[in-house]
Amino acid sequence: MSEEKKVVTPEPLIQADDLCKFFQLSRKATLKAVNHVTFNVNKGETVGLVGESGCGKSTTGRCLVNLYTPTSGHVYYKGRDIQTFSKEERMKFHSDVQMIFQNPYASLNPRMTVGEIVTEGMKLHHSKLSSAECQQKAEALLARVGLNKEHMNRFSHEFSGGQRQRIGIARALSVDPEFIVCDEPISALDVSIQAQVINMLKKLQQELGLTYLFIAHDLSVVKYISDRVIVMYLGTIVEEAPADELYAHPVHPYTQALLSAIPVADPRVTKAKKRIVIKGEIPSPINPKECCQFTDRCPYATDRCREEVPVRKEIEAGHFVSCHLH
Ligand SMILES: Nc1ncnc2c1ncn2[C@@H]1O[C@H](COP(=O)(O)OP(=O)(O)OP(=O)(O)O)[C@@H](O)[C@H]1O
Ligand SMILES: [Mg+2]
Numbered sequence: 001m002s003e004e005k006k007v008v009t010p011e012p013l014i015q016a017d018d019l020c021k022f023f024q025l026s027r028k029a030t031l032k033a034v035n036h037v038t039f040n041v042n043k044g045e046t047v048g049l050v051g052e053s054g055c056g057k058s059t060t061g062r063c064l065v066n067l068y069t070p071t072s073g074h075v076y077y078k079g080r081d082i083q084t085f086s087k088e089e090r091m092k093f094h095s096d097v098q099m100i101f102q103n104p105y106a107s108l109n110p111r112m113t114v115g116e117i118v119t120e121g122m123k124l125h126h127s128k129l130s131s132a133e134c135q136q137k138a139e140a141l142l143a144r145v146g147l148n149k150e151h152m153n154r155f156s157h158e159f160s161g162g163q164r165q166r167i168g169i170a171r172a173l174s175v176d177p178e179f180i181v182c183d184e185p186i187s188a189l190d191v192s193i194q195a196q197v198i199n200m201l202k203k204l205q206q207e208l209g210l211t212y213l214f215i216a217h218d219l220s221v222v223k224y225i226s227d228r229v230i231v232m233y234l235g236t237i238v239e240e241a242p243a244d245e246l247y248a249h250p251v252h253p254y255t256q257a258l259l260s261a262i263p264v265a266d267p268r269v270t271k272a273k274k275r276i277v278i279k280g281e282i283p284s285p286i287n288p289k290e291c292c293q294f295t296d297r298c299p300y301a302t303d304r305c306r307e308e309v310p311v312r313k314e315i316e317a318g319h320f321v322s323c324h325l326h
Pocket of ligand 2: 057058059102183
């Protein structure tokens with residue numbers, strides 16, 4: 001009997017489908033923070049979401065966890081549109097999906113003790129747990145993120161940035177989530193402790209079977225932690241690929257420029273690598289033109305790029321690009 005090769009099809013846990021989030025600033029000014037974005041995050045994987053400041057990464061993350069209601073488009077969780085959830089399903093969703101925020105200084109309530117911060121969600125979502133059980137669970141969580149039970153009665157302002165982010169991570173884990181949006185969780189931290197926090201997030205993922213959307217500016221961080229990477233520019237996705245593939249064969253001129261900006265330790269490689277400098281400033285997301293958003297800064301732009309929105313094409317298995325040149 002011939003052995004059949006087992007094909008494992010990835011199972012989407014959360015999906016953004018043609019997602020838009022617009023902010024109406026005035027009668028005539030629409031800020032298109034997220035502009036027709038489609039992607040999947042499969043169970044157990046880490047998807048990196050990268051791009052310059054203001055390109056819509058946090059807004060995308062907030063739509064996924066239902067902190068923002070999309071202007072149009074859908075978010076599907078385990079195949080179901082989250083806007084159609086019943087009250088109970090919505091409650092469950094809000095414990096299944098969590099967010100770790102960019103700034104651990106602003107995202108923790110200074111008037112709450114660490115114990116209160118970590119047990120708040122448990123009390124809401126796991127109301128069957130007794131106070132003693134919540135306490136025990138909180139202590140175990142703090143130990144998991146490298147803090148200890150003596151920290152329970154202290155306030156967040158007594159801690160360093162790295163410790164605060166650990167408290168933020170313990171809070172996210174307190175409700176036993178499946179999916180976490182990590183919104184630049186290390187960008188506000190000292191370089192010396194960034195690696196510790198990243199390694200901890202990786203370890204937690206393996207131990208708890210978590211799925212991450214990992215948001216960052218820094219393509220080098222994303223490379224280390226991501227299975228797949230999505231590159232955003234001015235509210236749109238320009239390229240998406242498995243991490244190795246994206247770094248080896250970037251296709252979109254914007255991805256190529258972002259990658260060329262990563263410093264390389266080996267001087268021989270640095271010499272061989274041509275730095276691509278993107279001209280001009282990132283344009284305003286207010287009333288953007290219906291065309292490729294990168295046109296004004298792209299060294300290869302043609303008339304078509306200025307007139308037509310590029311459609312997403314799959315150029316290799318799992319490697320998508322939205323560019324008229326391909
Ligand atoms: N509540 C809001 N009201 C109006 N505009 C907003 C709001 N939230 C975000 N924006 C705008 O939407 C755009 C995308 O913002 P977003 O925070 O998603 O970007 P980002 O990629 O996360 O940037 P950064 O890397 O700086 O965190 C920006 O132009 C921002 O000013
Ligand atoms: Mg952000």
